[in-house]
Amino acid sequence: MSDIIKNGLIQSDDWQVLRLAEGEAAADAALPAGRVIVPLAVWQARRDELLPKAEAGVLGVWLAGSEDPFALEADLSALQLVAVDFPKFADGRGYSIATLLRTRLGYGGELRAIGDVLRDQFFFMLRCGFSVLQPREGKYTTAQLEAALASLKDFTNPYQGAVDRPEPLFRRQPRTPLQKDAA
Template identity: 85%
Template sequence: MSDIIKNGRVHVDEWTVLRLAEGDEAATIVLPAGRVIVPLAVWQARREELLPKAEAGVLGVWLAGNEDPTELAGDLSALPLIAVDFPKFADGRGYSIATLLRTRLGYGGELRAIGNVLRDQFFFLLRCGFSVLQPQEDKYTPAQLEAALASLIDFTEPYQGAVDRPEPLFRRQPRRPLHKEAA
């Protein structure tokens, strides 16, 4: 099992991410036991069968960077977890997907970054609306994850607006006049 960052702490992950291998069929793949995060293709092919598991809190769906989050718009209230896959560190589409899920689609459940999730990106992933960060298994030691957690508070007041703080700093701070008015 891998470690995740959730609610400002390192936890052992209880979820399994199902990835289709070449030749696997979304409609017939056998799901592992326990809590599982399935690809969008599996959800779409077997929605009626999987919906009760999602509603019971033991099934989530993951999106690839080229998939449209609006494909899940009708099912957001049933899904306890949506994950977004980062196949490589330079692929930033997941940031946009997270922002769309949180802002336009109003998703309030667990939003997880999976795949090639790097420490340098943790702060920005959280700003875009991710609530859980799941680096690749064995990518970081427990001590490195703890250090990454500590670094998340390096910036206490971000300047730009984002999902986590929509107002930019200049709108959050009271303004003082530059010059005294002449009497």
Template identity: 65%
Template structure:
């Protein structure tokens, strides 16, 4: 069964499985299913050589738990077509910072996917931090709700703060007194 995700501003079907470690499971021993998957960082680190060819083809991606250091993937970012960042609960914003670091400091150009507690109220913020794929929990939203969410992502057209999407703050983007945007 495929789930729906928002990818590059569109609702699309997605068959990628997110592999998790159960309590007591050893990363080197976990079964990695065939087909498109996201594996935890610990599994990637334990089985990197085995998963490398699948990663280069885009079949295998890596996801980081909130609080895991993105620097642990720095040397492999050129090999990975997809990186997932987990939101364990809606009040935990560490993955926003990780996304910004991946896009700005590390220059990651591949798909950056938000997984876990991915809620509509946060979609705009997630895209501003560099996420281009948003994966709400399966069956949380209907297709109509996802389409409405896509339409609402750009409700805030002129954010004050700088972001991955808008590297200049509003006062640098708009001429004072005229309200006109400054050409960058």
């Protein structure tokens, strides 16, 4: 079991991420028992078979940075969990995918960041709409995750609008009109 950050807490998690081996066909992938997050290719190849598991809340789908989130548009209501993979820290396409899922596609379920999820990026991932952060297993100790959670409170009132707070700061702050000098 790996540790995740969900709802502002560190929690143990029993979801498994299925990754296809080199040359393995999506239609032939063996699914492990329990809760599993499958690649988009597996979902597309076996949708009819996997749909009841997704609706039961024991199967989710993950997207690579190169995949189009609109490929899941028709299935989002059945998916309680969608994950976005960050293969390396410098790949920022996952931020755009999360934002599209939340804003244009209206996805309201659990949106999970998986892969190379680094502490320095936690705040920005949450701003883009991720609800769960799942660093690689063993990447951080519990103490390091607790420190990361505490650091998320460093920015109490961000300037820019984002998925988590659409209005920019100047729209959120009440202003009083300027008074002209009566001279």
